Amino acid sequence: MRxxxxxxxxxAVFGALWGLVEISLGAALHALRLPFxxxxxxxxxLTIALTGRWFVPRRGSTLFIGAIAMLLKLFSIGSAxxxxxxxxxxxxxxxxxxxxxxxxxxxxxxxxxxxxGVLWTLIQPFFTGWLLFGRDLFVVWLELLQAGSRLVGxxxxxxxxxxxxxxxxxxxxxxxxxxxAWSAGRLLGARLGKTAWVGLLVALxxxxxxxxxxxxxxxxxxxxxxxxxxxxxxxADLEQxxxxxxxxxxxxYRGVRLSALLSDAGFDPAALKAVTATxxxxxxxxxxxxxxTKADTLLAYARADGxxxxxxxxxxxxxxxxxxxxxxxxxVEIRAIP
Amino acid sequence: xxLAIHTPxxxxxxVGALALMTLAxxxxxxxxxxxxxxxxxxxxxxxxxxxxxxxxxxxxxxxVMLSALLGGPLDHSLGAVVYSGAGLAxxxxxxxxxxxxxxxxxGFTQSTEISAVAALCERAGLRGLxxxxxxxxxxxxxxxxxxxxxxxxxxMRGGLRRRRWRALGLYLAATAAAALRRAEEVALAAExxxxxxxxxxxLPLAIGPGDFIAAxxxxxxxxxxxxxxxxxxx
Numbered sequence: 058m059r060x061x062x063x064x065x066x067x068x069a070v071f072g073a074l075w076g077l078v079e080i081s082l083g084a085a086l087h088a089l090r091l092p093f094x095x096x097x098x099x100x101x102x103l104t105i106a107l108t109g110r111w112f113v114p115r116r117g118s119t120l121f122i123g124a125i126a127m128l129l130k131l132f133s134i135g136s137a138x139x140x141x142x143x144x145x146x147x148x149x150x151x152x153x154x155x156x157x158x159x160x161x162x163x164x165x166x167x168x169x170x171x172x173x174g175v176l177w178t179l180i181q182p183f184f185t186g187w188l189l190f191g192r193d194l195f196v197v198w199l200e201l202l203q204a205g206s207r208l209v210g211x212x213x214x215x216x217x218x219x220x221x222x223x224x225x226x227x228x229x230x231x232x233x234x235x236x237x238a239w240s241a242g243r244l245l246g247a248r249l250g251k252t253a254w255v256g257l258l259v260a261l262x263x264x265x266x267x268x269x270x271x272x273x274x275x276x277x278x279x280x281x282x283x284x285x286x287x288x289x290x291x292x293a294d295l296e297q298x299x300x301x302x303x304x305x306x307x308x309x310y311r312g313v314r315l316s317a318l319l320s321d322a323g324f325d326p327a328a329l330k331a332v333t334a335t336x337x338x339x340x341x342x343x344x345x346x347x348x349x350t351k352a353d354t355l356l357a358y359a360r361a362d363g364x365x366x367x368x369x370x371x372x373x374x375x376x377x378x379x380x381x382x383x384x385x386x387x388x389v390e391i392r393a394i395p
Numbered sequence: 396x397x398l399a400i401h402t403p404x405x406x407x408x409x410v411g412a413l414a415l416m417t418l419a420x421x422x423x424x425x426x427x428x429x430x431x432x433x434x435x436x437x438x439x440x441x442x443x444x445x446x447x448x449x450x451x452x453x454x455x456x457x458x459v460m461l462s463a464l465l466g467g468p469l470d471h472s473l474g475a476v477v478y479s480g481a482g483l484a485x486x487x488x489x490x491x492x493x494x495x496x497x498x499x500x501x502g503f504t505q506s507t508e509i510s511a512v513a514a515l516c517e518r519a520g521l522r523g524l525x526x527x528x529x530x531x532x533x534x535x536x537x538x539x540x541x542x543x544x545x546x547x548x549x550x551m552r553g554g555l556r557r558r559r560w561r562a563l564g565l566y567l568a569a570t571a572a573a574a575l576r577r578a579e580e581v582a583l584a585a586e587x588x589x590x591x592x593x594x595x596x597x598l599p600l601a602i603g604p605g606d607f608i609a610a611x612x613x614x615x616x617x618x619x620x621x622x623x624x625x626x627x628x629x
Contacts, residue, residue: 059592060592061592065523065527065592066530069531070571070575072527072528073530074574076535112575121521125527128512128516129532190458190492191489191492193462196485197486201461204465
C-alpha cells in the first residue's frame, strides 16, 4: 500500500487520536474496571480509525491507522506489551478485512467493520489463553463451566445463550461505533471540504491515466452531493436549469437558483438543514435554509455582460446582501446536508 | 568479540520459543522448555524473575491443581486426595508452557526498541509509517491543547449544561477538525521540502551477524525438537 504525503498526514492524525484515546481513556477504563470497558475502548478506537478511512478511502488505511495507534500506545507504556499490541492490530485487521467486501465506502461497511473489530475483545482472552497455556486449558475451562452450572442450577447449554448475548452486545457496541464514524466523517467532510482533497487526488489520477474523460471533453464540472448521491453538472447543464440574475457588490451575475439546482440533483431544499459550497482551494461557506432557499441566491456561471473573470470562475456563489465570505469564488462542490 | 543481537534476532528467538512450545510433541515438551529457559537465562537473565510477580505462582499452582482434579479419570491418590494422573501431566505441561512464555515475553519486551518495531512494520508493507509516526508523535501535544481549549470554550458557554450530546459532538468535531487542519499544514510543509513517500528512507533497523546466528540456532532447535519429535512419534 502506497499513500501520498497528504494521505500519510491524515492517517497520522487519526492514528494519533486513536493512540490518545488508548492512552487516556484506556487507562481510566482499566482503573474503573467497568463491564464492557474493552468493547467500549475498541469501539472508540475503531470509530476514529473508520472516520480516518472516510477521508482516505483506500485499501489498508484502517490497518495503517491501527499500526500508528499501536506504536503510540507502546511508546506510552515504554516497552512492547503483547496484550495491547495484539488487541489493536487484530481490531484494525478485522475492520480492514470487513471493508474489503465493500467496493465503495458505505455506512453498512463501516458498521460491519466496527462490529467485527469490537467482537475481537470477546475473543482475545480465549486467544491469549490458548497461546499461553495451550489447548488443554479449554478442557479445564469446560469442566469448570459444568461444575459452575451444576452449582447454580443452570443447564450447561445455557452457556451458548450467554455467549450469544455477550457477542450480540459487542456487535451492537461496534455497530454504534461504525454508524457514528460514518456520520462523523460526513460532518467533518462538510466542515472542512473533503472534496478539496479528494478532488486533488482525482485530478492526479485523471492526469496519470491521460485518457479523455467527460470532464476533459465537456469543460469544468460542478458536483452536487449529499455524500451518498452525487450528480455532476457542466456549464451547459446549468444553463438549461435556469438563467436568473442577481447582484453582488454592484456586479450583475447570471446563474441558476441554488434551490432549483438542489431540486434538480434530487434533494428537497425544504428537507435540508444546511448547504455548503466548497471552493477549489478547500474554502467552504455554509448556508442556513433561510439563505439557500432565497430566490436570489445563485450559483453563478457568468456575469450579466460576459463570462466570469478568471479568478472567480468557472462557478461562484452570489448571495446578495451577505458578506464576502458567503460569496465564495471558484466553487467546485455543493454539498447538501440533510 | 561479543556478538550483539538486535530486535530482529530477539523477535526470531521469541517466535521460535513460541513455535517450540506450541508444536513440540508432549514427550519432548520438557526438553523444549528447558532449552527455552536456558536461552532466556543466557540472553535475558532479569526476565527469569517475571513468574515471581504477585499472582503468577498462585495462578500456575491453581491451574495444575484444577487440571489434576478435573482433567481426566480420578485414578491416583495422594493421602485422602484423589486425582487424575493424565490431568496432572496436562496441568504440568500447561504450567511449563506458561512459565516459558512469560519469561520469553518479558525478555522480548525488555530487549526490543519501539522504533525497531515501527521499522519492522514499515518493511512488512506499511511504507511511510515512519513519516506518519513522526507526525503523530508531534501532533499529540497539539491535539491535547486543542481538545483542552475546545472543552474550556464549551464549558464557558454553558454548552454542557443543555443539549449534552450535541455539545459532545461539537467538541469531537472541533478537535478532529483542528487536527486535520494541522495535518494539512504538515503535508504542505513536507511537500514544500520535496518530500515524497517513495523517496523517503526506511526507519533505521539494526541487524548483524548475531541475528543470523540466532535465526539459524532457532531453526536447528525447531528441527531437532519438533521435526525429529514428530518423526519418532510416527
